[in-house]
Amino acid sequence: MTAKIINGTEIARQIREELKQEVAELKSRYSLTPGLATVLVGDDPASKVYVGAKEKACSELGMYSERHDIPGNSTEEEVLALVEKLNQDPKIHGILVQMPLPKHINETRILYAINPKKDVDGFHPVSLGKLMIGEPDFIPCTPHGIQQLLIRSGVKVEGAEVVVIGRSNIVGKPIANILLQKKPGANATVTLCHTGTRDIKSHTLRADIIIAAAGKPNTVTADMVREGVVVIDVGVNEIGKTADGKRILVGDVDFEKVKEKASAITPVPGGVGPMTITMLMLNTVKAAKISRGLS
Numbered sequence: 001m002t003a004k005i006i007n008g009t010e011i012a013r014q015i016r017e018e019l020k021q022e023v024a025e026l027k028s029r030y031s032l033t034p035g036l037a038t039v040l041v042g043d044d045p046a047s048k049v050y051v052g053a054k055e056k057a058c059s060e061l062g063m064y065s066e067r068h069d070i071p072g073n074s075t076e077e078e079v080l081a082l083v084e085k086l087n088q089d090p091k092i093h094g095i096l097v098q099m100p101l102p103k104h105i106n107e108t109r110i111l112y113a114i115n116p117k118k119d120v121d122g123f124h125p126v127s128l129g130k131l132m133i134g135e136p137d138f139i140p141c142t143p144h145g146i147q148q149l150l151i152r153s154g155v156k157v158e159g160a161e162v163v164v165i166g167r168s169n170i171v172g173k174p175i176a177n178i179l180l181q182k183k184p185g186a187n188a189t190v191t192l193c194h195t196g197t198r199d200i201k202s203h204t205l206r207a208d209i210i211i212a213a214a215g216k217p218n219t220v221t222a223d224m225v226r227e228g229v230v231v232i233d234v235g236v237n238e239i240g241k242t243a244d245g246k247r248i249l250v251g252d253v254d255f256e257k258v259k260e261k262a263s264a265i266t267p268v269p270g271g272v273g274p275m276t277i278t279m280l281m282l283n284t285v286k287a288a289k290i291s292r293g294l295s
């Protein structure tokens with residue numbers, strides 16, 4: 001069997017097209033323009049690229065965006081004051097503070113300061129708590145993107161044995177919580193593996209769906225999967241540079257060998273990656289609707 005490749009770029013494009021229409025309708029019917037504020041502290045080159053991509057996505061969808069780039073030596077109090085100003089700003093429906101923050105700033109304190117109604121990253125404890133009890137407002141973007149990849153590729157999640165590798169607060173724990181809810185596109189039996197798991201292969205071998213989010217190349221190899229499995233590879237690992245200095249990226253899965261056994265698999269790049277910013281846009285549109293009682 002050679003796997004169907006799950007094309008995250010194409011699925012993200014479809015969702016953005018839907019969002020573009022929704023934004024146009026919100027503007028024309030309710031004079032409501034969803035607005036996202038990004039906060040970048042310092043000048044980390046990768047963070048600058050991410051923030052730029054988020055701004056670009058807003059503009060492509062007809063949304064309002066505001067960028068707050070502040071110096072790396074800003075104090076925690078200054079960042080908190082900016083967050084508070086954005087909490088109060090009616091033009092802003094979503095606030096995204098780009099992580100990581102400089103070491104002298106307590107990330108948790110900043111995260112907790114964001115009004116949960118504007119928490120479009122979905123990392124505030126209120127958002128995560130609501131996700132856990134099955135009443136989410138904002139689902140963290142990468143795991144939400146993973147669920148959409150599965151649903152929109154026609155993968156049957158209901159009743160499936162899902163094995164997640166990795167238990168971070170931004171990927172592993174939320175995707176496990178999303179897929180175990182008694183809801184369409186979920187209702188799976190979920191096993192969460194991590195470095196304390198005794199025998200990961202004994203779990204992956206019985207999985208219908210494997211979600212690899214360990215951040216280590218070759219965490220999932222062909223001997224660890226059964227024929228027909230669906231594999232979602234979240235990992236992004238740099239394994240070197242090309243002669244012209246471009247980063248060589250691989251996922252957590254031995255793609256070439258695993259794709260010969262899987263029924264469907266995401267590539268890296270072009271799988272989960274393109275979904276993350278798209279789901280941030282979706283959350284911002286949702287936040288705007290919530291602000292007017294439309295959601």
Ligand SMILES: NC(=O)c1ccc[n+]([C@@H]2O[C@H](COP(=O)([O-])OP(=O)(O)OC[C@H]3O[C@@H](n4cnc5c(N)ncnc54)[C@H](OP(=O)(O)O)[C@@H]3O)[C@@H](O)[C@H]2O)c1
Nearest residue numbers: 142166167168171194195213214215234235236272273276
């Ligand atoms: N495409 C995207 O948009 C996107 C978004 C977010 C993250 N990512 C990528 O996804 C990967 C994971 O990100 P993260 O932030 O969740 O990473 P993280 O915070 O470093 O967490 C990694 C998790 O994997 C577990 N783990 C590590 N090695 C393992 C192994 N050999 N076997 C079993 N479990 C193992 C760790 O276990 P312990 O808890 O026991 O240490 C931890 O729970 C990274 O490559 C990251 O770049 C991609």
